[in-house]
Amino acid sequence: MSLASYICMERQIPEQYLNLDEKGETVPLYIGPCFADQDCLYEVKTKHFHKWYVYEISSHWGIEIVEPFDSEIALESKEKLRYLFTLMSDFLDEGESFELYTCWIGEESDPQVKSMTLSLALDQLEDIEIPERTHILITKQSEN
Template identity: 40%
Template sequence: MSLCSYIGCNVELPLHDYDSESEDIIKIGWGFSDQEERVNVQKYQFTTPYVYDISNDWGIVISEEWATKEVCEESKVKLTELCKIMNNYLEEGDFFELYSCWIGEEADKRYGELTIQLNNFDINQIEIGEKTLVRFVK
């Protein structure tokens, strides 16, 4: 089983080539999920029309309750890069949503929800566990 992180947004994003040998920290596209999983995460978790999975091997979880310290530190780097990427695509007042869960659990009840200002948060002061919907507002 794999932990997958999904983003939902109101804008269409260019897809990353998952077959390339790229060492990018964040890959946006459909590398781990299949159509059914994306439909479920959109239906049960997101409020936006476009859904992508984002990762380079493992999802984003920043919570020592849900992950090791090493995974949390890697997730902080990934989330920081994701926010930089999304900042280029979002207009003022728009948002993107982030949701991480195990593949196949996209329709499960979520554990939590929070809203964060895209360009105004301390990565060391947030906690994002699995099955938590996070809305980043620009």
Template identity: 40%
Template sequence: MSLASYIGCNVEIPINDEDDDLVTIGSFFSDEEHRINVQKYQFKTPYVYEVSSDWGIEISEYMNRKTCAESKKELIELCKLMDSYLKNGDFFELYSCWVGEETQRREGELTLQINSFDIDQIKMPEKTLVRFEK
């Protein structure tokens, strides 16, 4: 199984599956059915994409330090990317889960400002819906 991270937003985002980017938007671990399910059960937005590098974005004390540090870098880069697409007052949602678990009940919710959060204070375990507001 693979940990997939999905974003939901109100604007279309171009697919970016370049291998040299820290964060890419495209289809990696999931298929269309998984994205439909995460949209139906987790998001409130019309557009859903999988976001990836080598693994999903998860930040928790149960992860090894290297993977957690990589997730933090990916999250910061994702917020920079999404900030360029969103207008003031808009938002995007992030949800990470194991592929096939998109319909399961979420375990937590969190709302953050896209440009003003302390990455070292965030806990984002799998199955946590995070709303980033601009």
């Protein structure tokens, strides 16, 4: 089985941010298909998300931060999350948000185990715990 992460937002992600792996970019994650098919996207959208556009964020493993927090998977997941927050901060307007959800392929319709709300501030990622099946609403706050 594979762990997949999904994001959802009110508007489409600009083309220059999509499928960077196909463009030869070396990045911690890319927005585009990897493990999930259209059925997976539909299930996660109808069961967990509240916005219109759903994307798989791919990195050949989903974002999962659990104990031990210094494990390779947890450290890589934090790097992916920092990259995602920076990328989304580039084009989201103040007050806009996106949702993040991670689960095993085939378990998109299973119930959430955790829900949280975050801003795009990178400093909050140091002590965060994100087990599988966690729904996160992430909002871009004002820079003041």
